[in-house]
Structures are given as structure tokens and as C-alpha cells.
Amino acid sequence: MTTAHTTPAKELRISRLDKSYAMSRGRSVPAVRDFNLTLAPGEFVTLLGPSGCGKTSVLRTLAGLEDFEAGEILLDGRSIARLPAHQRRIGLVFQNYALFPHMSVFENVAYSLRLRREPDRQVRADVAHALEAVGLSEFGPRLPGQLSGGQQQRVAVARALVMKPDLLLFDEPLSNLDAKLRVQVRAELRRLQKSLGTTALYVTHDQDEAMSLSDRIAVMRAGRVEQVDAPEAIYARPATLFVAGFVGKVNALPGRIVARGADAVTVETLGHRLEQPAVPGAPGPDVLVLARPEALQLVxxxxxxxxxxxxxxxxxxxxxxxxxxxxxxxxxxxxxxxxRHRRIAEGEPVGLAFVARAIHLLPPEAGTPS
Structure with missing residues (x-):
């Protein structure tokens, strides 16, 4: 895939966004509550969370497909909150690709340009550049049914790119692919976004996708952001027990601080004492000791x-x-x-050794529901 991005990358700033859905008898259900997030120009950020947490509602609100009650959306410092969808310069890649089966790949990509009555010469040049960007320059005459799932997904990306968007939005675009193809296509997506430099927001409930694609991950729960950080920090230093449990497996062990130093504390858990960095703002002796399964060893x-x-x-x-x-x-x-060189059997007694540098401490309140 080779191309150059045609417009400077833009910053996206979402502030105090509230979004609800109307129900019967005048009731409403909140989907997004006091949502705040900023994407730096050219950054790839993923909204990660369980079904119903509000991540797709955020995406559709940004795209202008849903209204909202309160908040502000700024793209490069300019409010787009009240602009209609077609004026927002946002490319949206859907979960089901939404390709027209009777149109060629070329015409699928060109569709939005033809709606805008762009000159034919300009349409051909822009579509050629978009197909080149996704590595499908030779596939213009084919029908979508003649392409693999991964190729169809790239056509959908090309259709978004041809509009020269200031922001790319991805709504779980890999969920319809099989596991092996999903791994392949997400690597292509990452390379493509980096080569283009377009600011991108990606929605998924798949932690592997989020970890492999993102510059930063925003973990959502019940319409709010629980933590925004780099993938490594989300995994190694989760801010809450919910984040720790949603992003991988974790052992949450009750612990107690039994000694304090200037920069370190001694924590006791499972009858064993560990030296750990001091927990900022931990007022009491009780803590949660988070140990990923790979941070424990059988001895x-x-x-x-x-x-x-x-x-x-x-x-x-x-x-x-x-x-x-x-x-x-x-x-x-x-x-x-x-x-392991020797097979361990069920029922066998074992010792547990902690990889101390991989242990993370949380105050007990970080394990309570928000």
C-alpha cells in the first residue's frame, strides 16, 4: 500500500458528551454520559468496551448519524457538533462494509464523488489514488462478490478515503472476518493508517484488536471512559479492576501494606510479602494486588x-x-x-513465585462498581 495523505491531520476533541435514547412513556435511557476524549493529529485511538457501553453511540454521534443532548465536538478547533453528516468531512467504515453488489469496485469507491457531481476526470484520479492506498489498484473492474472478505474491507476503507476525510471512524470493521484473516487485515489497517497519517477512532469489543492497532485505548463502561492510555499501560497498570478484568485475565488478590518506605511498600498477600512501588493516594493499609496469570510462576x-x-x-x-x-x-x-520440562499433574502441590516487577497495586475502592 503506497500513498501520501492529502490533507494535514486534525485534532479531535470531545467534551462532556451526553447521549440518551428515547423509550416509551417519555422515558429515556442514557447511552453516553459526560464523555471526554482528545485525539492528537494522526493518532489512532480505540474505544474498547463490552456491548452496550456506548462506544458505537459515540461513533455515530461523531459521524452526525445520531443527535445528542449536551457536549461539544471540535475538529481542529472548529465545532462540528451541529453540522449535518455530509458536511463533517468524516469517513466511516461500517461493520458490514455496505458495498453495492451490482457495482464494480471502482464505482463503489466513486459513488460519493458522483453524488457530489465531481468532474469525471477528477473522479477517476481520486478513485485511482484511493485504490492505490489500499493496495487494490488492479481490482477496479471487479465486483465485490469476486473479492475476499479482506479485500472487501479494504474497498470500504478506500470509499472512506476518497472523500479526503479529516477523521476516519471504524465501527468494528473486522468482526465479519474469520480469525486468521482478522489478524492479517488489522495489520494492513495499521500500516495504512500510519502511512496516511489520518486521525482515526476505532470501535471494538476485541481486546486483541485494540492492543495491536492503537496508539492509545479508551476503555469504556456504562457510557463513560474508565481509563485512556497506551496499550502497554492499560495492560500493566490498569486504573480499575474493571479495566484489568476486561483487558486480559487477572488475579485480584486481597493485600495489606505492612511496611512503608520513601518510594516502596511491603505488601502481604496469600501469606507472602512483596516489595512494591508506593501506591499514590492509597490512604489505608488495604490494597488490591493485581497479578496477571503470567506474573505468577509454578515452582x-x-x-x-x-x-x-x-x-x-x-x-x-x-x-x-x-x-x-x-x-x-x-x-x-x-x-x-x-x-516446562516436567509435566505437572492435577492434584499436585506447587509453590507460587511472583514476578514482582509485573505486580500492580490498586486502592480497594478501584475494585468497586462505578
């Missing part, structure tokens, strides 16, 4: 370490997942499948 039982019994083992090809009972607590441990 020979020994003094000074938590010991437990393996209750279940799942072999998953590239990794093995263990459920270990330590007293009244069950913890999950994940190892790469080739890491």
Missing part, C-alpha cells in the same frame, strides 16, 4: 512462599493454563507451552 513448594494444589490444567497450544487453589483463593497461572 517446587518451599518455605516462605504461597503453596497450593493444582485443581485444573488447560493445554491451549501455545500456552498452558493452571488453576491453583491456595487456601480459600483460586489463582490462575499461565505459562508458555514449551517453558
Amino acid at each position: 517446587e513448594p518451599g518455605p516462605g512462599m504461597p503453596t497450593g494444589t493444582v485443581e485444573m490444567i488447560e493445554y491451549l497450544g501455545d500456552r498452558t493454563e493452571y488453576r491453583v487453589r491456595v487456601g480459600s483463593t483460586q489463582v490462575t497461572v499461565i505459562e508458555t507451552a514449551l517453558a
